[in-house]
Amino acid sequence: MTVQPHIRISQAGKVFSSGDREVVALEDINLSIASGEFICLLGPSGCGKSTLLNAVAGFSLPTTGEILVDGNPVQSPGPDRGMVFQEYALFPWMTVEKNIAFGLEIQKQPKAQIKEKVDALLKMLNLQDFRDRYPKDLSGGMRQRVAIARVLALDSPIMLMDDPFGALDSLTRRNLQDELLRIWMEFKKTIIFVTHSIEESIYLADRIVVMTYRPGTIKKDVSVTMPHPRDPSSAEFNDLKKELSLLVMEEQSRHHQEEIKTPAAD
Amino acid sequence: MKNSFREKIVGNLQGFLVPIAVLAVWQWLSSHAIVNPQILPTPTAVLAKWWEYLMPMEAYNAAKSGYLAWIFSGELIRDAYSSLYRVVVGFLVGASMALPLGLMMGANDRIYQLFNPLIQVLRPIPPIAFIPLSILWFGLGNPPAIFLIVIGAFFPILMNTIAGVRHVDSIYIRAARSLGASQTMMFLRVILPAATPYILTGARIGVGTAFIVVIVAEMIAVNNGLGYRILEAREFFWSDKIIAGMFSIGLLGLAIDTGMNRLNNYLLKWHRGIESK
Incomplete structure (x- = not known):
């Protein structure tokens, strides 16, 4: 009777070793994500949330356990899991249009079809006027729109987002959050979204997975049931914010202690 | 305003x-x-000599040649053409060897380890030090001169191409992999353009070196070109012609550098560092 989850992470662990030092980045991560779910991975820096995302993306596979997407183990990066990076990662030598089209050109789709898709995406993300511009001429918010459009072009069912709005000012950030929610609802994407902003996670996610600091484990898996659009000034929002703050701050102070003990470590 | x-x-x-x-x-x-x-000599004497050097040596004769051919029959024009020809041919040959090798060495560690020791040994030898060998191998005339220019252009382009490929920001590689790029796509559409700023820097240094080398090579291995002409002028004690020749060399160098700069700006119009200049 149970529906097979879209993404299943079972007993995933990741150990980084540099020289004689070993860092357990992830330990015994178990997570099932249903199709169309919006998951936020929340935690202080160093808690392994990006490591987990990179494992799902296929950039850096777990050392133990496995990650299944639609029942198939993840072995390498692929266009079925579109990735949006905090640093945008747009190709600076391509115009906005070319950046969005690149994934489709890789798939050797017909030119007319590519143009049609790119046109629609440019329109959807309000980028029409920037079609022929290079990324260097765009603001951070605009660049991230292009990066999102580039992933949307692939029609991938899963979007992986590594703190994509972390470098943006708060107004632009809210703006893009709303657009992301709109896109998520319209296209029924499954989204895994890494952030260290508690408010951002509550504003966006169906489920917030709070992670512990080294080793990275799941501290708490919180469902958010408030309907969209969510009001950050509501009592419910703030209660949840308080609850999550306590959880995250515990981990943050462990992070801080660790840093004092070993100032040389990154 | x-x-x-x-x-x-x-x-x-x-x-x-x-x-x-x-x-x-x-x-x-x-x-x-x-x-x-x-x-x-006085600047005016140098200028007069330069004019004489620039202008056709014989009076215009419609029966012998067309007007345009006559206008460009001056000694300076022919010398500049010879020098430029050597630079261009030598540079193109050097670049067409350095670029593929550099791309391969930058992209593949095995190839890098295979070729790097030899290159590290040859690279510090100034191209000028190849003069005796080049004359021994190629005799006199264009071949030894072009050989030297090839060597002068080869190493800067090679080293910069290797560095360019090796310094491609891994975020672009990751983004392209997640978009599903094949090896070929990755190389042609990501690594190559990402390395272009380095490659063009190498090309610019390479042209500069080629221009130095051509002057020296002409003083030794050939009997025309700007380098040859100023050495010849010394034998006749024509200091005005030496200086006029030197200025011509400078002007040609400036023209080449300006051309390279234009090309650079055109190819790198996407690049952050280059705004309007």
């Missing part, structure tokens, strides 16, 4: 101040025989 225009004019005039002063002192020194005009 008007103000900035005026500032621009004044700025440009300022740029002429020092050269004019230098020319004036030079003119004064040599016309008052404070220095021997045989050693340092």
Whole structure:
């Protein structure tokens, strides 16, 4: 009777070793994500949330356990899991249009079809006027729109987002959050979204997975049931914010202690 | 608007101040025989010689050649053409060897380890040190000169291409992999353009080296070209022609560098560092 989850992470662990030092980045991560779910991975820096995302993306596979997407183990990066990076990662030598089209050109789709898709995406993300511009001429918010459009072009069912709005000012950030929610609802994407902003996670996610600091484990898996659009000034929002703050701050102070003990470590 | 225009004019005039002063002192020194005009001819004499060097040697004769051919039959034009020809051919040959090798060495560690030791040994040898060998191997004329220019252009392009490929930001590689790029796509559409700023820097240094080498090579291995001409002028004690030749070399170098700069700006119009200049 149970529906097979879209993404299943079972007993995933990741150990980084540099020289004689070993860092357990992830330990015994178990997570099932249903199709169309919006998951936020929340935690202080160093808690392994990006490591987990990179494992799902296929950039850096777990050392133990496995990650299944639609029942198939993840072995390498692929266009079925579109990735949006905090640093945008747009190709600076391509115009906005070319950046969005690149994934489709890789798939050797017909030119007319590519143009049609790119046109629609440019329109959807309000980028029409920037079609022929290079990324260097765009603001951070605009660049991230292009990066999102580039992933949307692939029609991938899963979007992986590594703190994509972390470098943006708060107004632009809210703006893009709303657009992301709109896109998520319209296209029924499954989204895994890494952030260290508690408010951002509550504003966006169906489920917030709070992670512990080294080793990275799941501290708490919180469902958010408030309907969209969510009001950050509501009592419910703030209660949840308080609850999550306590959880995250515990981990943050462990992070801080660790840093004092070993100032040389990154 | 008007103000900035005026500032621009004044700025440009300022740029002429020092050269004019230098020319004036030079003119004064040599016309008052404070220095021997045989050693340092007056600027006007140099200019006159330069004009003579530039202009056709024979009077125009419609029966012998077309007007355009006649206009370009001056010694300077032919010398500049010879030198430029050697630079271009040598540079193109050097670049067409350095670029593929550099791309392969940058992209593949095995190939890098295979070739790097030899390159590290050969690279510090100045191209000029290849002169005896090049004459021994290729005799006199264009071949040894072009060989030297090839060597001069090869190493800067090679080293910069390797560095360019190796320094491609891993975020672009990751983004392209997640978009599903094949090896070929990755190389042609990501690594190659990402390495272009380095490659063009290498090309610019390579052209510069080629231009130095061509002058030296012409002094030794051939009997035309700008380098040959100024050495020849020394034998006749034509100091005015030596200096006129030197200025011509400088102008040609400036033209080549400006051309490379234009190409650079065109190819890198996406690049952050280059805005309007």
